[in-house]
Amino acid sequence: MPTGPKLDAAAIATNMAEIHPPLSPAAAVVAAHRCLFCFDAPCIRACPTGIDIPSFIRKITTDNLAGAGRTILSANILGASCARVCPTAVLCEGACVLHSRGESPVEIGRLQRHATDYVFERQLQVLPSAATATGFRVAVLGGGPAGLGCAAELAQLGHGVTVFEKRPHAGGLNTHGIAYYKMKPDVSLAEVEMVAGLGVEFRRGVEVGRDIPMANLERDFAALFLGFGLGGGRRLGIPGENLPGVVEAVDWIEQLHTRPLDTVAVGESVAVIGGGNTALDAVNQARRLGARQVVVIYRRGVDDLPAYDFERQLALQGGAEFLFYTTPVAILADAAGAVSGIRLAATRALRTGDPELDRNTAQVMAVDMVIKAVGQEKPGAILRQLLPDLALNPDGTVRHDATTGQTNLPRVFTGGDCANGGREVVNAVAEGKRAARSIHALLTGKAVTGPVQSSRAGVTGNPWGAGFDQPIRVAPVARKHSSKEDAHGGPVR
Amino acid sequence: MADLSVNFAGIRSPNPFWVASGPPANTAYQAHRAFAAGWGGVVWKTIGDPIVNVSSRYSALNITGARMLGFNNIELISDRSVETNFREIAEVKKRWPNHAVIASLMVETRAQWHEFVRRATDAGADGVELNFGCPHGMCERGMGSAVGQQPAVTEKIVSWAREVATIPIIVKLTPNITDITSAARAARAGGADAISLINTLSSITQVDLDTLVPEPNVGGASSHGGYCGPAVKPIALNMVQACAADPTVGLPISGIGGIGTWRDAAEFLALGATSVQVCTAIMHHGFRIVEDMLEGLQAYLDSKGMTRVGDLTGRAVPTVRKWETLNLNYRRVARIDYDRCIGCNLCHIACEDGAHQCIDLVAPEGRGTGPGRLPGKPIPQVREADCVGCNLCSLVCPVEDCITMITQDPGVPEMSWTDYQEKLARGEMPPIPPHP
Ligand SMILES: Cc1cc2nc3c(=O)[nH]c(=O)nc-3n(C[C@H](O)[C@H](O)[C@H](O)COP(=O)(O)OP(=O)(O)OC[C@H]3O[C@@H](n4cnc5c(N)ncnc54)[C@H](O)[C@@H]3O)c2cc1C
Numbered sequence: 064m065p066t067g068p069k070l071d072a073a074a075i076a077t078n079m080a081e082i083h084p085p086l087s088p089a090a091a092v093v094a095a096h097r098c099l100f101c102f103d104a105p106c107i108r109a110c111p112t113g114i115d116i117p118s119f120i121r122k123i124t125t126d127n128l129a130g131a132g133r134t135i136l137s138a139n140i141l142g143a144s145c146a147r148v149c150p151t152a153v154l155c156e157g158a159c160v161l162h163s164r165g166e167s168p169v170e171i172g173r174l175q176r177h178a179t180d181y182v183f184e185r186q187l188q189v190l191p192s193a194a195t196a197t198g199f200r201v202a203v204l205g206g207g208p209a210g211l212g213c214a215a216e217l218a219q220l221g222h223g224v225t226v227f228e229k230r231p232h233a234g235g236l237n238t239h240g241i242a243y244y245k246m247k248p249d250v251s252l253a254e255v256e257m258v259a260g261l262g263v264e265f266r267r268g269v270e271v272g273r274d275i276p277m278a279n280l281e282r283d284f285a286a287l288f289l290g291f292g293l294g295g296g297r298r299l300g301i302p303g304e305n306l307p308g309v310v311e312a313v314d315w316i317e318q319l320h321t322r323p324l325d326t327v328a329v330g331e332s333v334a335v336i337g338g339g340n341t342a343l344d345a346v347n348q349a350r351r352l353g354a355r356q357v358v359v360i361y362r363r364g365v366d367d368l369p370a371y372d373f374e375r376q377l378a379l380q381g382g383a384e385f386l387f388y389t390t391p392v393a394i395l396a397d398a399a400g401a402v403s404g405i406r407l408a409a410t411r412a413l414r415t416g417d418p419e420l421d422r423n424t425a426q427v428m429a430v431d432m433v434i435k436a437v438g439q440e441k442p443g444a445i446l447r448q449l450l451p452d453l454a455l456n457p458d459g460t461v462r463h464d465a466t467t468g469q470t471n472l473p474r475v476f477t478g479g480d481c482a483n484g485g486r487e488v489v490n491a492v493a494e495g496k497r498a499a500r501s502i503h504a505l506l507t508g509k510a511v512t513g514p515v516q517s518s519r520a521g522v523t524g525n526p527w528g529a530g531f532d533q534p535i536r537v538a539p540v541a542r543k544h545s546s547k548e549d550a551h552g553g554p555v556r
Numbered sequence: 557m558a559d560l561s562v563n564f565a566g567i568r569s570p571n572p573f574w575v576a577s578g579p580p581a582n583t584a585y586q587a588h589r590a591f592a593a594g595w596g597g598v599v600w601k602t603i604g605d606p607i608v609n610v611s612s613r614y615s616a617l618n619i620t621g622a623r624m625l626g627f628n629n630i631e632l633i634s635d636r637s638v639e640t641n642f643r644e645i646a647e648v649k650k651r652w653p654n655h656a657v658i659a660s661l662m663v664e665t666r667a668q669w670h671e672f673v674r675r676a677t678d679a680g681a682d683g684v685e686l687n688f689g690c691p692h693g694m695c696e697r698g699m700g701s702a703v704g705q706q707p708a709v710t711e712k713i714v715s716w717a718r719e720v721a722t723i724p725i726i727v728k729l730t731p732n733i734t735d736i737t738s739a740a741r742a743a744r745a746g747g748a749d750a751i752s753l754i755n756t757l758s759s760i761t762q763v764d765l766d767t768l769v770p771e772p773n774v775g776g777a778s779s780h781g782g783y784c785g786p787a788v789k790p791i792a793l794n795m796v797q798a799c800a801a802d803p804t805v806g807l808p809i810s811g812i813g814g815i816g817t818w819r820d821a822a823e824f825l826a827l828g829a830t831s832v833q834v835c836t837a838i839m840h841h842g843f844r845i846v847e848d849m850l851e852g853l854q855a856y857l858d859s860k861g862m863t864r865v866g867d868l869t870g871r872a873v874p875t876v877r878k879w880e881t882l883n884l885n886y887r888r889v890a891r892i893d894y895d896r897c898i899g900c901n902l903c904h905i906a907c908e909d910g911a912h913q914c915i916d917l918v919a920p921e922g923r924g925t926g927p928g929r930l931p932g933k934p935i936p937q938v939r940e941a942d943c944v945g946c947n948l949c950s951l952v953c954p955v956e957d958c959i960t961m962i963t964q965d966p967g968v969p970e971m972s973w974t975d976y977q978e979k980l981a982r983g984e985m986p987p988i989p990p991h992p
C-alpha cells in the first residue's frame with residue numbers, strides 16, 4: 064500500500080491531543096500546596112536555567128499568577144515551552160525532595176504551564192523593559208531556543224539585537240521539531256512574539272552565508288552569537304536510501320508542523336531506524352497519524368537505548384514494536400518504485416566500538432515507509448565556510464569556553480545544539496542566556512548579578528542562582544541518559 | 557501601579573510589611589537580610605534587662621500534614637545586651653534610612669522606661685513599641701501581659717514613656733484579655749500614638765502521651781507558652797476590627813497574628829490595619845516570602861483601582877455590624893451542581909447529623925453525572941423549603957463551586973432583630989413561631 068494520509072482531521076486531532084493537559088485552577092492550587100518551599104531547592108539546581116521553582120509555586124497558592132509567570136520568564140524566556148517539552152523527570156521533578164518521602168514529585172512542569180498560560184492568555188507584559196540603551200548592537204545567528212535565550216537576555220540588558228533566521232518562522236526545532244502531542248507550534252511562535260516585544264528585531268527568511276555575508280555581520284555588529292543548531296539527518300549509506308518512501312525523521316516531523324496534519328503522508332507499516340528520542344517521537348507521531356504497525360530497528364540492546372525511559376514507555380503504550388541487535392542493510396522497492404520492504408541483519412555487541420554485523424542472518428520485513436533517525440549532522444562543514452578561523456571540536460561542534468560560551472574568536476559566542484552537540488530546549492536557552500551575560504560583560508565591562516532569586520538569596524558560592532549548575536540529584540528514571548551525549552540523535556553509526 | 561508606601565503614625569515605610577518583634581528581628585544581620593529581601597520595617601526583638609532562655613523553646617500544632625498551623629514558644633525578650641541592641645539599631649538605620657526600624661521595649665521602673673525610650677531615640681529608631689503582651693516568663697515579673705491585662709497599669713506606663721518620647725509610641729496589646737478595646741483605650745489615655753496587636757495567646761499545644769509532659773519539654777517539665785501562627789489569624793482579625801471600629805480608640809493599628817501571605821495582610825488592612833507584622837511565617841519560610849506579598853498586594857490594589865495602601869485600610873470595618881442589626885428576612889439556600897458532584901455525600905451526613913436534616917439521598921436518575929460517580933449510586937438533594945442556609949454543607953463539600961449558597965428573594969422588606977422587637981412592642985406583627 065502506498066504511503067499517504069491515513070486519517071481525517073478529526074481523528075488526528077483526537078490522537079494528537081496533549082499528553083499533559085493543563086491543570087484546572089483548583090487542581091493547580093492543590094498541586095502547588097504539595098511543594099515544601101525548600102530553600103536553595105534541588106529542583107532549582109536541576110533546572111539549567113535556574114528558575115526559582117519554589118517561589119513561583121508559592122505564588123500559585125496565593126493566586127499571584129502574574130508574579131509566578133514573572134519568576135519563570137525572568138529566568139527562562141521559553142518557560143511556556145519548557146513547561147511542556149522538558150524531560151522534567153530527569154530535571155526538576157527528578158530532583159524534588161518528595162521522592163525521598165516515597166511520594167511522587169511536585170508536578171513542576173504542569174504548574175509552570177499553569178502560570179505561563181495565564182500570562183500568555185492575557186498577553187501580560189511581566190518582564191520589565193531595559194532600563195537604558197547601551198548603544199551596542201549584537202547579531203544573533205539562528206532563531207532557535209539558543210538564539211532566543213541570548214536575544215531576550217541581551218535586550219533586557221539594553222543592547223540592540225537582530226536575529227537572523229533562515230526559515231520563515233523563528234523558534235528552531237522548538238517550532239518545527241517537538242512531538243505534536245507535547246506541544247503545538249503556536250506556543251513557540253507566541254514566545255517568539257514575546258521576545259520581539261522586548262525590542263528584538265527579527266530578520267526571518269535570511270540565511271547567513273547565502274542571503275547576507277558573514278563579513279557584513281562581523282563589520283556591523285559589536286558581537287555575534289552562533290545558534291545554528293545541528294544540520295540535516297545523517298545518512299545510512301545503504302541501497303534504497305533515496306527511494307520516495309524513505310524520509311529523514313527531522314524533515315518529516317517538520318512537515319507535521321508546517322502543513323495540515325491530515326495531508327502528511329505516513330505508511331501502513333513503518334520502520335524507524337534508530338533508538339534516540341527523535342526516533343521515538345517519530346514512532347509515536349506515525350502511530351497517531353494512522354500507521355498500523357511501527358517497528359523500531361536498533362542495533363544494540365534495550366538497556367542501550369539512548370532515548371529516555373519514559374519515551375520508550377510511551378512508544379510501548381502506543382503499540383510500537385522494538386527489534387534490538389538489528390540493523391538495516393538495504394531498502395527494497397516494488398515494481399512501481401515504492402518502498403516494499405527492508406532487509407535486516409543481526410548485530411553482535413562488541414566490548415568497545417560499534418556492534419558487529421552478521422550478514423548471514425539477513426531477513427526481509429515488509430514495510431512501505433522508512434523513517435531514518437540516526438542523528439543530525441554536526442554543523443562543522445558549514446561553519447568552516449562561514450568562519451574559517453573558528454575553532455571546532457573534532458566532532459564538528461563549536462569549541463567554546465564552558466562558563467562563558469566564548470569561542471576562540473573573542474567577539475563570537477555560541478550555545479545550543481551547535482555547541483553542545485544536541486541536548487534539550489532548556490539547555491539551549493540557558494546557554495544562550497549565559498552567552499548574553501558574557502557578551503554584556505565584554506561590551507560594558509559589567510558583570511550581571513541577578514535577578515536575586517528569593518529562594519537562594521545568601522547561598523554561598525552561587526548567591527545569584529545563575530542556574531548553570533548541573534543536577535545534583537536525579538531520580539532513578541535517569542538510568543542511563545546522563546552518559547549519553549546525543550540523546551536526540553540516536554546511536555552514531 | 558499602586559503606591560505601597562505607608563505613613564504609620566508618622567513612621568514612614570516603603571511598604572506595609574514589617575518584621576514583628578521576635579527571633580527574625582533579633583540582630584542587625586537579620587535586619588539587613590530582611591530589608592534586602594523587601595521588608596519595609598523591622599520591629600526589633602524586645603529590649604530590656606537581658607534575660608536567660610531555656611533550651612527547648614518551641615512546639616507546634618500540625619494538622620493533617622500541614623506543619624506549624626499553630627506555633628508555641630516559651631522564649632523571653634532579647635538575650636543580647638542592651639548596648640549591642642541599640643548599637644545595631646543605629647547601624648541598621650544608617651544603612652537603611654528610608655526603612656522603618658522600631659525598638660520594642662520592656663522594662664519595669666519609670667526611670668528605666670525614661671532611659672530606654674531615650675536610648676532608642678538616640679539610636680535613630682523611628683518609633684518605640686511598648687511590649688505589654690508577652691504572656692509568659694515576663695508577666696510573672698510584673699511585665700508583659702501583666703501590664704497589658706490591667707488598663708490602669710497600661711495607661712500609667714504609657715504615660716511614663718510619653719514624658720520623654722519625641723518619636724511615635726506604639727503599644728503592643730495582649731489578646732489574653734476579655735475586652736481588647738479597654739486595653740486600647742488605656743493606651744490612648746496614656747498618650748500612645750498607635751497600637752499593634754496581637755501578641756501571643758497563652759497556650760499548651762500538646763501533651764506527649766508517653767512521657768505525659770507537654771511540649772516543649774524542658775528536662776521533664778514544660779510551661780505555659782505563647783501561641784501564634786496561621787491558627788490565630790481569626791482571633792487577631794476580630795480584635796483588630798474591634799479596635800478599628802471603636803471611635804474611643806481612634807489610633808492607627810499595626811495588625812499582627814498569623815500573617816503569611818499578601819492575602820492575609822490584605823484582610824488585616826481591610827479590617828483597619830495601616831501596617832502589618834509577621835513573625836511565625838518568617839520563622840517557617842524565611843524573609844523571601846515578602847516577594848510574593850509585595851507583588852500580590854500590588855496586583856490586588858491595581859486590580860481594584862486602589863492607588864495606595866491607605867485606600868484599602870478599613871474598607872471592611874463598617875461591614876462588621878452588631879448582630880441585632882442584621883436582616884432577619886435575608887434568605888439563602890444550598891444548591892448542588894450535579895455536573896460537579898462526585899457523590900461523596902459528605903454534605904448529606906453533615907446536614908443529617910450536624911445541622912437540620914434537609915439533604916436527602918435520592919436516586920440519581922435525571923440529575924446529571926458528576927465526575928467519577930457510579931451509576932445508580934444515591935446522590936444528595938437539598939429540600940430547599942427546610943434549608944436554613946447555615947452554609948455547613950458548602951463548607952464541607954470538597955469540590956470547588958459544587959455547592960453554592962443561592963440568595964432567594966424573601967418577598968418581604970428587611971427587618972432586623974431590633975426592628976422586630978419594636979414591631980412586637982407596637983403590636984404590628986405576631987411573634988415569629990419557633991423553629992419546629
Ligand atoms: C525531533 C526532535 C525532537 C525534540 N524534542 C525535544 C523535546 O521534547 N524537549 C526538548 O527539550 N528538546 C527536544 N529536542 C531538542 C531541542 O529541540 C534542541 O535541543 C533545541 O531546539 C536546540 O536549540 P538551538 O537554538 O541550539 O537549535 P535549533 O532549534 O536547531 O535552532 C537553530 C535555528 O537556526 C536556524 N539556522 C540554521 N542555520 C542558519 C543560517 N545559516 N542562517 C540563519 N539561520 C539559520 C535554523 O533555521 C533554526 O531556526 C528535540 C529535537 C529534535 C530533533
Ligand SMILES: Cc1cc2nc3c(=O)[nH]c(=O)nc-3n(C[C@H](O)[C@H](O)[C@H](O)COP(=O)(O)O)c2cc1C
Pocket residue numbers: 576577578579601602627628629631632633634660687689690728754755756783784785786788812813814815833834835836837
Ligand atoms: C519565638 C517568639 C518570640 C517572640 N518574641 C517577642 C518579643 O520579644 N516581643 C514581642 O513584642 N513579641 C514577640 N513575639 C510575638 C510576635 O511578635 C507576634 O506578635 C506573634 O508571634 C503573632 O504573630 P505571628 O502569627 O506572625 O507569629 C514572639 C513570637 C515568637 C513566636
Ligand code: SF4
Pocket residue numbers: 097098099100101102104105106107116117158159160161169171
Ligand atoms: S524540590 Fe520539590 S518540594 Fe522542594 S521546592 Fe522543589 S518542588 Fe518544592
